[in-house]
Amino acid sequence: MKFARKARAGAIVAAALSVALVATGCAAGDSGDGGDGGDGGNLSITFLPKNLGNAYFDTSNGGGEEAISEFGGTYAEVGPTEATPDSQVSFINTLTQQGVGAIAVSANDPEAICDALNEARDAGVKVVTFDSDTNPDCRDVFINQATAEGIAKIEVDLIAEQIGGAGEIAILSATANATNQNAWIELMKEELAANYPDITLVEVVYGDDDDQTSFDKTAALLQTYPNLKGIISPTTVGISAAARYLSTSEFKGKVALTGLGTPNQMREYVEDGTVTAFALWNPADLGYLAAYAAKALIEGEITGAEGDTFDAGKLGSYTVGADGVVLLGDPYVFDADNIGDFDF
Numbered sequence: 001m002k003f004a005r006k007a008r009a010g011a012i013v014a015a016a017l018s019v020a021l022v023a024t025g026c027a028a029g030d031s032g033d034g035g036d037g038g039d040g041g042n043l044s045i046t047f048l049p050k051n052l053g054n055a056y057f058d059t060s061n062g063g064g065e066e067a068i069s070e071f072g073g074t075y076a077e078v079g080p081t082e083a084t085p086d087s088q089v090s091f092i093n094t095l096t097q098q099g100v101g102a103i104a105v106s107a108n109d110p111e112a113i114c115d116a117l118n119e120a121r122d123a124g125v126k127v128v129t130f131d132s133d134t135n136p137d138c139r140d141v142f143i144n145q146a147t148a149e150g151i152a153k154i155e156v157d158l159i160a161e162q163i164g165g166a167g168e169i170a171i172l173s174a175t176a177n178a179t180n181q182n183a184w185i186e187l188m189k190e191e192l193a194a195n196y197p198d199i200t201l202v203e204v205v206y207g208d209d210d211d212q213t214s215f216d217k218t219a220a221l222l223q224t225y226p227n228l229k230g231i232i233s234p235t236t237v238g239i240s241a242a243a244r245y246l247s248t249s250e251f252k253g254k255v256a257l258t259g260l261g262t263p264n265q266m267r268e269y270v271e272d273g274t275v276t277a278f279a280l281w282n283p284a285d286l287g288y289l290a291a292y293a294a295k296a297l298i299e300g301e302i303t304g305a306e307g308d309t310f311d312a313g314k315l316g317s318y319t320v321g322a323d324g325v326v327l328l329g330d331p332y333v334f335d336a337d338n339i340g341d342f343d344f
Contacts, residue, residue: 041298042101043073045291048091050083050106050132050178051209055265056236056283057106059344060131063287064104070313071295073101083209085109085177092116095125102126102294104287107134110179114138126297130290131283132180136323140297140304143290145281146331148180151234152187154279154331155259156196159230162256162276166198167229170221172242172259174209174235184234202228207238214241222251233259239278243269263334263342270339277335284344286328289315293326 047064049057061077068075078095080087085108093116095103103120107113107129117127117138130143145151159169171188173181185204192199202225207214214237222228233239239259243266246252252274261278269275289312296302296310304324312318318326334342 044101046076048105052079060283060287063284064291067288067291085112089116096120101298104128104290106131109177128294148183156191158258163229169230171204172233172238209237211241214238218242218245230256240265247274279331
């Protein structure tokens with residue numbers, strides 16, 4: 001089965017970013033001058049990724065910076081060096097004290113940062129989650145990169161195609177507490193049970209969104225399961241580390257690898273035949289949309305209620321769905337035929 005390459009490719013290309021992200025140097029509590037930002041509210045928006053030094057979040061936060069520049073706000077980025085459950089709490093507390101207009105956060109844990117986020121909201125700070133959600137009671141809006149069902153299905157379909165619909169597979173995930181990863185994995189299990197009875201999921205392992213740990217976990221999987229035919233890694237750090245291991249091992253061409261990755265990370269592994277195809281959304285668009293949602297919340301254009309609509313610049317108009325969720329769009333499949341068209 002071949003997968004349709006969606007028409008969003010042109011938009012992804014146009015939005016692709018090549019930026020080095022640094023803090024703006026502006027005080028986080030400074031209000032934006034309003035620019036064309038409606039009522040001129042406090043458009044100081046800080047992005048708090050799972051961890052710094054992560055290429056995926058470099059790109060998503062760069063999209064946020066682009067959007068904030070467009071509407072005349074103040075952009076900043078802070079975050080921990082390691083993606084652990086409690087590592088974001090101190091940053092949230094500091095941003096609350098500084099009086100930022102909004103925090104855009106990718107949560108390392110669905111509950112661990114909730115108290116800190118609700119203290120921020122009580123102080124008037126708007127909270128947008130993106131990429132990985134918290135409990136809905138802890139934020140105003142969640143920017144969902146794609147439906148969990150869509151992400152799970154495309155990854156299972158891809159690995160099934162690559163291994164001929166039968167055999168042992170494993171999953172190399174990020175952290176054990178990652179909200180998005182765990183939701184996708186449960187749905188992958190359901191998809192496998194419903195549609196691929198000849199594929200056996202032997203183990204789920206966690207690379208902690210760390211390159212070396214993910215590399216080592218890949219090696220361990222292949223030593224533990226000599227009949228392994230495929231690995232799904234729904235994390236950009238994990239899939240690139242696994243591809244790096246496979247590319248120089250005896251398993252290249254024998255063990256399939258797919259998951260979620262960025263074109264720039266995965267290009268060499270697609271071109272050398274280590275990886276046939278993988279999927280993702282455009283993380284720059286994700287951050288861009290999160291920034292515009294924050295603006296809409298700050299200015300009172302939306303509250304996060306179902307049915308609220310807001311403008312998101314070049315991405316167009318968006319509607320808030322149930323539980324305050326805003327959907328970016330569908331996953332996109334990258335392979336040797338199209339990967340050269342992308343730069344992020």
